[in-house]
Amino acid sequence: EVQLLDSGGGLVEPGGSLRLSCAASGFTFSNYAMSWVRQAPGKGLEWVSTISGSSDRTDYADSVKGRFTISRDNSKNTMYLQMNSLRAEDTAIYYCAKGHSGRRVDAFDIWGQGTMVTVSS
Amino acid sequence: DIQMTQSPSTLSAAVGDRVTITCRASQSISIWLAWYQQKPGKAPKLLIYKASSLESGVPSRFSGSGSGTEFTLTISSLQPDDFATYYCQEYNTYWWTFGQGTKVEIK
Numbered sequence: 001e002v003q004l005l006d007s008g009g010g011l012v013e014p015g016g017s018l019r020l021s022c023a024a025s026g027f028t029f030s031n032y033a034m035s036w037v038r039q040a041p042g043k044g045l046e047w048v049s050t051i052s053g054s055s056d057r058t059d060y061a062d063s064v065k066g067r068f069t070i071s072r073d074n075s076k077n078t079m080y081l082q083m084n085s086l087r088a089e090d091t092a093i094y095y096c097a098k099g100h101s102g103r104r105v106d107a108f109d110i111w112g113q114g115t116m117v118t119v120s121s
Numbered sequence: 122d123i124q125m126t127q128s129p130s131t132l133s134a135a136v137g138d139r140v141t142i143t144c145r146a147s148q149s150i151s152i153w154l155a156w157y158q159q160k161p162g163k164a165p166k167l168l169i170y171k172a173s174s175l176e177s178g179v180p181s182r183f184s185g186s187g188s189g190t191e192f193t194l195t196i197s198s199l200q201p202d203d204f205a206t207y208y209c210q211e212y213n214t215y216w217w218t219f220g221q222g223t224k225v226e227i228k
Contacts, residue, residue: 035217037165044208044219044220044221044222045157045159045165045208045210045219045222046219047210047216047217047218047219050215050217057215059215059216095164095165100167100170101170104215105153105212105213105214105215105217106212107155107167107170107171107210107212108155108157108165108167108210109167109170109176111164111165111166112164113164114164
């Protein structure tokens, strides 16, 4: 079964850091771009970042550029999101998502269950 | 950046109704549009990709159409399981933008 399990969320103070993880199973991980999408409480979906299958390209939303870093370890079938200089407006559920068909720019066909990040003092 | 505008924001409908949701892009995105369904407390679920391709396992009452800047998601006969929020998403370039969502409520 194709599955994503995201983890690493929690409560952090403004200016702090957190690293999210997304463990994949059931598919050839290195063949697919992977992404992070977030959803603030009661709000819509916001794309955060995407990494290509081979890690040769990363893209970020303007709202997180320079503060967040996406990475992946294909030997461990795991993707990461290092979040630094966190702000209150980063409070959200963070979902990892798999690219649909192997294209570099793709829809998201499999999603993790989400991990909650709360930035508050 | 491409802006995606969905309408309506909220839709009240009854079981059996035909429902149409519209998504407009601020510039042409060809056919690179997806539709997702999200229920409270759950992750989004892919329904439609490439504007009109039905994702495996999704009921055939869901359909998508459009190209360029105008797209629609149609539910031919609304079922109780379909009451949810629906999002469009463009993926034309190395940027992914979601619409603001359409909540389908029970009339």
